[in-house]
Amino acid sequence: MENSKPRLVEKQLRTVEKRLVNILTNAGYLKGRSRKFSEITAYIYIHQEVTQKILRKLTGYSLGTISTALQILEKQGVVNKYLDPSTREYHYELDGTISQTLFRSLRDTQRYLSQIKEFFRGIEAKLSQPGLSKKKGYENIRQFLGELSALIPAYEQVFQRFQTFVSDVNPKQEV
Amino acid sequence: MAPNKTSQDLHGFDPEIRQIEQEIVEFFAEKSLEFIGRHPIIATVLTYFDIRRRLTQQDLQNLTGFSAGTISRSVRQLVDMNVITKETIPGTHKHIYRMEKLPFTSARYIFRAEKLFEEMETELKEMKDMLHTHAEEMKDLKGYQKTYTTITKLLELISTMPTFIALIDEEIGKFTKENK
Numbered sequence: 001m002e003n004s005k006p007r008l009v010e011k012q013l014r015t016v017e018k019r020l021v022n023i024l025t026n027a028g029y030l031k032g033r034s035r036k037f038s039e040i041t042a043y044i045y046i047h048q049e050v051t052q053k054i055l056r057k058l059t060g061y062s063l064g065t066i067s068t069a070l071q072i073l074e075k076q077g078v079v080n081k082y083l084d085p086s087t088r089e090y091h092y093e094l095d096g097t098i099s100q101t102l103f104r105s106l107r108d109t110q111r112y113l114s115q116i117k118e119f120f121r122g123i124e125a126k127l128s129q130p131g132l133s134k135k136k137g138y139e140n141i142r143q144f145l146g147e148l149s150a151l152i153p154a155y156e157q158v159f160q161r162f163q164t165f166v167s168d169v170n171p172k173q174e175v
Numbered sequence: 176m177a178p179n180k181t182s183q184d185l186h187g188f189d190p191e192i193r194q195i196e197q198e199i200v201e202f203f204a205e206k207s208l209e210f211i212g213r214h215p216i217i218a219t220v221l222t223y224f225d226i227r228r229r230l231t232q233q234d235l236q237n238l239t240g241f242s243a244g245t246i247s248r249s250v251r252q253l254v255d256m257n258v259i260t261k262e263t264i265p266g267t268h269k270h271i272y273r274m275e276k277l278p279f280t281s282a283r284y285i286f287r288a289e290k291l292f293e294e295m296e297t298e299l300k301e302m303k304d305m306l307h308t309h310a311e312e313m314k315d316l317k318g319y320q321k322t323y324t325t326i327t328k329l330l331e332l333i334s335t336m337p338t339f340i341a342l343i344d345e346e347i348g349k350f351t352k353e354n355k
Contacts, residue, residue: 010316013319013322016302016322020325023329027291028212029252030256032221033212037212037214045325046318048321075209098328098332105211108211111210115206116206126195132192135189136192137184137189138192140226141192141196150350151279151347151350154346154349158346165335
């Protein structure tokens with residue numbers, strides 16, 4: 001009986017951690033990420049430093065799934081990888097705090113918008129080939145390009161103004 | 176499985192246009208993963224909706240070459256993301272999925288995001304209160320501090336979201352007016 005209260009408290013803490021993982025996983029899913037990728041990311045946000053084995057224990061996913069997710073996160077600059085010489089195991093640590101990571105993703109979105117603009121210039125050149133404008137499907141592509149091209153400056157304004165707002169509110173945020 | 180290139184296009188798209196469309200789809204599948212972590216299958220299906228706006232699951236199977244199960248999961252996720260809606264084709268039991276507007280130009284999409292942040296904030300506050308209440312008993316347990324810190328940081332982030340949504344409303348509103 002004496003041990004039942006600490007055990008209950010421990011259980012309550014694990015429940016909170018699981019709820020937090022679910023919230024973050026759901027947020028990732030609603031951005032178009034896979035549930036597995038989002039869950040792995042959620043655990044990294046909370047634990048800040050993990051190994052593949054720890055993630056396997058926490059999520060139950062295969063090492064292949066975990067490895068693929070970590071490669072993507074490393075490429076995005078979300079995690080840094082280093083080798084622990086004593087265990088010969090790779091550790092993956094969150095680059096900065098969760099806030100810094102999420103705000104950094106705003107900058108990535110701006111880079112993404114630049115690449116879309118550049119890509120669209122190439123598509124525009126292809127669409128301007130003689131005779132193409134009368135072909136079926138041309139209007140669909142044209143409409144999509146037109147709408148998104150017009151929207152990109154609006155998106156850029158949103159991200160720029162939001163970064164200014166966050167910097168003003170919290171100068172230490174390192175947006 | 177590769178997209179069906181030999182049979183006639185379901186919307187009658189010219190082969191040259193279809194090739195350009197595929198180039199666009201491939202670009203978004205690759206870049207969405209690289210920059211925003213969006214799954215390539217979701218990005219692929221989403222881009223077809225961006226271009227064609229109304230599609231059945233069978234149409235998507237033909238266009239992408241993905242299996243019926245993959246397409247079914249993808250459209251469910253896009254419905255959950257509030258970027259497409261599901262409708263029944265009159266006189267049949269078949270469904271068609273429709274993208275009314277590009278995401279972020281749609282008030283429905285923005286409203287959903289606002290509601291989602293409110294729900295997240297309520298739940299996170301409740302969790303933080305719980306951790307506060309039991310701080311004495313929990314503070315030395317493994318993971319307490321990290322969980323508490325993550326919740327606190329997330330609440331800070333969420334507090335900036337009304338400004339973010341207001342900016343979207345304002346800037347995209349200008350775009351919508353200009354395009355009327």
